[in-house]
Amino acid sequence: MLTIKRTLINRVKQATKAADLHEMVQTAIVLEHATIPTYLCALYTLKTGTNQEVAEIIRSVIIEEMLHMTIAANLLIAIGGSPQINTPDFIPTYPGHLPDGIGGDLIVTLEKCSIDQVKNVFMKIEEPANPLPLRAAAGEEETEYGTIGEFYAAIDAKLHELGQAAFTGDFTREMVNNSWFPANELFPITGPDSASKAIEVIVSQGEGRSSPTTPPLRTASDTLTAASPGESPLDFEGAPAHYYRFEQIVRGRRLVANADAPYGYSFTGAPIVLDERNVWNMQPNPDPTTLPAGSRARRLSDQFDFSYTLLLNTLHQTFNGQPGMIDRAMGQMYELRLLAQEVLSTPVPGQEDLSTGLAFRYQPFSA
């Protein structure tokens, strides 16, 4: 579980009106987006038509992160705020820390898909909460960091405390188009109860149907145990939570129900192979400004950043009064996927075996 500066959690707790929460919910939007580029980067480096199981796992997580970002934006709209999505600081700097101290020392990188990247970055991002310091925290003195789960729980609690009066937004501005997400995941947020339900979608999909303070522990290399009865690696829809989904790639096996395993699940399902021969050898954490000006690599790299920024423009409009713009954004997402292949199939000048990288930088000019 990602951690977050406790000052933010405390600010949520200290809020006396909905407007006091706006900045914190905006932080949630930023956070939910922040991991998408690193996951997308790995996904795009899988050559099209190959590595389909791995691609499907990563894609499924990305789609849920997009859903979470959508829910957070809808929540901000519901309580009278305006999501800010196409600003220069909306995209984190890679490699680097996540914003607002989220994730503590974790360095999020943009790299090709590899076992190491999944294990050392993706699973770290999605790791369930560490029980020991949290239990200490729950009891006596507070640590500097809390968990994202706590953060969302605090928002949830505060919204119930403030009650319906906090929901002053124009609910018709929320994006609840069920063409792209089913109605049990994406629904209008109009009061404390629907807000709770929506927050539960975020938290559950992220780390399973469990209390954020009781994470699973490992007892053997291929089994999974939970810290308390009733806990499950599955989310509310029965799909593995993100951490376990990624772990399947590292372990090379599907997570399946297993009555003999201590908590009913083990990594003993069908093989999942990451065929690294079919992964673009992307330059890690690319800096387009180091590519020769005017080179094909530079133009395409800049264009990719520009197209990503255009997508943020459209999403910004989607969540600022034009929810129908989500359809247009969908087209942009597919364009980005095609453009990524064009970038990755272009070698870095002078390094024929190295693919030009995807930088995901804020690039408001078609430079």
Add this chain to the structure above:
Amino acid sequence: MSYISLPRLTFTGAFQADVNTVNNDVRHYDKETFEPRFQKLQVPLADGNAMEYNGWWNPDGGNTFRLMNCTVSGAVGPDGAPVAGDPVLTMGINVQFDRTASKIVDLDPQMQFCSALWGLRVILTSNGAAVASGDLVPTPFRDIFFGRLTGLDGNPVSASPGASARFTGTLQNVTWTGAADASPLLAALKAVAVANGNRLSLSLMTYGYTRTPGMDEKTFGLVLGTIGTWTEGDPLTFAPSRRFAQPAGGLEPPPPFSMNFMDGVVSPGNGWLSLDFGNALPLSEFAGPGGQTLIAPTNYGPLTVAVLTAADTVATDPKTGLTLTAASQAGQPLTADQYVTIGTLDTYDYAWLQATGGIADFAVPAAAAALIADHPLAILGTADTWTTDPVILIRETVGGIWVRADDFVQRVDAAETGWVDSPITLYAMRYGQPYADAPLQFTLAAPDPDEGGTGPTPKPVRPPQAPIPVLNIPDSAVRLPQPQTTGANGTLTVTWQAANPLDKGGKPVRGYIDGQIFNILYAFGAEETAPGQSPMPSLESVWAHVRNAFTPPATPSWETDIAPILVQYGNLYPIMSRGLFSFSDYNAVVANARLLYLAFTRPIEDTNYMPSSRDMSAGQMRMLIDWLSGYLTDAPNPSASLPVPPEGSTLEHPHTQPPTLARDSHPTRPALGRKIQAMAFKSLA
């Protein structure tokens, strides 16, 4: 008014045209003979004289068109003087803002000479913030100029890399922010735009395709853009102008000087003559600073802009139309009494081209102003290398007369029975003014058996097995307007009619590819009397794709009805199956029904519209959407916004007579043929 008029601004930068080339060869539309290798890159044979074309040079193209790195490079004020110190000179040109890339699309694999831009939004920015923006109406290119570029090695560059073209169109829905007010130039443009339906004129001149300096890679090129004013009544796809043309103008202007078609505009009161050399002057590569290869106009010495003292003769005959007789011809040396100089263009180098886009302004001296309203303009070569006397390099059309169809690229759905109307609006001009009462005649071009295959060189190896369909047949499927004259404003809107283009057996006439291409010619007269002007040059005509009528079955099935359409699409656009999902895979299609439904229900101007080739008939589209909606529980009512196949009219249209079928009697306007096809816009053979 137009992009040539005063005031205007110029921008320069790069473009990407990621055109798909599997559809360069019409035979690839035939599913029965389609081979997997048609999705692969072409393979030149060792000796260089033969080629296995396969999917040509860019089979993974997605038809995207992007402007990149574009910045304002110059501007000219309403007074004809280059602008200095105006904030507009530091601005950039951005695109799209909140949408996918615009698309560049042929009319058809058998008509690739009027590829159009769809969905381009142009945004003028200052420090990243929008100052003005507008949406380009779908804009085909015109005046393609093959053989324009000479390479560093001194040899002419063939095919698209050596060509240039102009995309002239209209920006609509133009909006401005307060930042525009700080620029006198923009304030001047804005004043005209606001008074004229919030529109501006935009022209893009594309050149150096795949030879962009510093790049040896495909799909990129250079662009010079010009933005000027548009006024109510102006055409949407070209500048109403004074037209310069070569005799027997083809796609490759003849030597010695090889200047392409160009346009000029005289300001009200005859004070200024603005001439667009941007797509007219031959170009050469040269080694710039740091060894970078740059492209600039070839230097042929000073050019004199003049008005000729001898007027041409124009005779009108009610039967044959106009008879035009030129008082002078290109290549002719002139004595001093045969012209009055307006100005000279002494310097037209790299910096000039970048700053001006190739448009030059000349204050018209009094002696010339007295002639300019009814005498032809000409560009004279005066360098010793040409002649001791000034020689006409290119001159205005005979009698200053020309005519152009605005909506010259048409997509028409035929009906199962009867006729479907389609209008054409033509603008006739005489010395740049509306030409009232101009007689116009219409003919259908001759059957053309040679379009859309591979060219003769390099010699094709293992060509596709499908036959190449013949164009312009059956002539019984087209009814042309009778001869008519333009109105007082010089325009004429006529209606032609299309029937379902079928063969003698009642099957779609082109067999494996939907519809038919009909090339409708327009001209001032029936006889060719003055080279190059009447009838018009080979591409100066209307090109229509008449799609076959299609009535969807009540319950379409995947195998019989849907798959044939999507398999063909998947064959032609391998980027779809490689980058997204396979269009021939039922499960993949159903799994992506939502996305397909969205794409197939977009307005045709939308950048996400499918098929991007914009060639699917209304009936097939309706069937596809209905079928997809069966897999979507909450699809909107399909009948609400779907394309509707037209109902044909069996009544005589008041503007039509029985088909005028004068076959191509104009030897100067040949069918395009294989030789030309080898140089198609998308050809990089």
